[in-house]
Amino acid sequence: MTDRKPPSSWTLLSCTPILVMSVVAVTDIVAGPGVGFLPLVSLGPAFAGLVGGWRRTAWFGLAALVLCVALGLYDGLFDGRRGYTALASVAGVTGVGVAAAVMRSHREAELASMRSIAEVAQRVLLRPVPLTAGPLQAAVSYTSAVAEARIGGDLYEVVASPHGVRVIVGDVQGKGLAAVETAAVVLGAFREAAYDEADLSGLGERLERSVARELEGEKFVTAILAEIGTGHEAVFLNYGHPAPMIVRRDGTVDFPQPPSFALPLGLGEHGGEGPKPYRVGFAPGEQLLLYTDGVTEARDEGGRFYPVGERTHLLKGPDAHQALEALREDLAQHSVGPPHDDAAMLLLRYLGHEGGESVPGRRVNRDFGTVERTHVRE
Structure with a gap:
């Protein structure tokens, strides 16, 4: 009954x-x-x-x-x-x-x-990230602070280029349609330049010029660029964005910091040197989480920020998308009331060795950007 x-x-x-x-x-x-x-x-x-x-x-x-x-x-x-x-x-x-x-x-x-x-329009702006790119498996989570909206001022993209897998995660100052318009400018410039520029610094300079032409006044975009090649390391370029989180195979967590502080995109004309690229080891079996400040600045009832570095156990699941969804649900439970800021998270898993490793339904080749579908017998 x-x-x-x-x-x-x-x-x-x-x-x-x-x-x-x-x-x-x-x-x-x-x-x-x-x-x-x-x-x-x-x-x-x-x-x-x-x-x-x-x-x-x-x-x-x-x-x-x-x-x-x-x-x-x-x-x-x-x-x-x-x-x-x-x-x-x-x-x-x-x-x-x-x-x-x-x-x-x-x-x-x-x-x-x-x-x-x-x-x-939202699907065109924030397209689904590829399931695999080179030796990486990707999963993304986006929570908009605007009710009934799927996008806002945060942005992300994964591009498998001839120079390696290139990634951007950014946060546009402000909210609403103006922030969405700025995010579209940054993503359009990144998608084009990621294939053309030979190094990450050149890619960052292209983004800086594109954003400077479009933004007015004191508007800016914090962003972090990453490039994962075949040398078991990741190269980062940080424009005033929260540091990435790398989960090692032994469970330890690193938050690699840039060698020096750099202004966000759009503020380069105010002086100061641009960001310097820095390299960090990133080997098979490890995970890289890029996120916006809507994640780290979420507060609970006691006013405590979300301790993303203490939630790495949620990322141990065999499926990257389910693991990231568990982290997103934990973030929602930690926060009090509706979100006050957009929160984007991009998880990259180093699947295997350079020769490639089989994953359910796919075989990943050593050449970046090549993904072959295979049939898996139940």
Whole structure:
């Protein structure tokens, strides 16, 4: 025997017109015409217009008129004005409810169209990262601070180039459409330059010039660039972004820091040297997590920041996507209330040796950017 599920709020609202008209009818019959409940029959079509279409509202309005006539004849109200006043009240409320339902359906259709267009634009801007690139397996998580949105001011991308797997994770100053527009500029420049530039410094300079042309005033973008080649090491270029986290095979955690502080993208014209690339060992069996400050600055009820370095046990699962999803859920449980900032995380796993290692459904070759699909027998 199974327990009954409680009715949803939508079901309760759908039943409200019937319930209201039933209560009015019973009360009018029991209390008599002197109470003056008859005009309240118009509440039926009024509630119907809140949750249903115009046809449903019209049917409830017709039912209310029939009920009003029946109760008026029963109470003898048509000998005077009271019966006709009740009929006029029901007809007027029904007409207004039908008009409101038609307007709401038009607005809902327009909103659905706008959402579909926005979803396409979001998929174009933040495309799904490749499952594998070279010897790496990639997984991404994105939580927008804006309700009903899938993207915001954070950005990420993974490109398998002739020079190695190149990655960017960034955070645009501000929120809203302006931040999305800036993120589009950075991602467009990165996708083009990642294939052309021979080294990471040249790639960073291309991004700096592109962002400087588009941004105005004191706007900026913090970002970290990474390049993973065949030498069991990762090269980083940090533009004022949180340090990456590397989980070693023995479970220890490193947060490699840049040799010197550098300004974010867009502020290079204010002076100061650009960032210097630095190399860090990154071998098979290890994991690299890039993230934005929406992760590390999430606070719990006591005001404590999220200790991402203490949550590496969540990344031990065999599947990178499930492991990152576990980390995202833990972050959501740590935070108090809705997120106050976008939070992006990009997890890269070094799958195997240079010669390649088989993973479920794929065989990864040593040449970067080459991924062959294989069939796995169940």
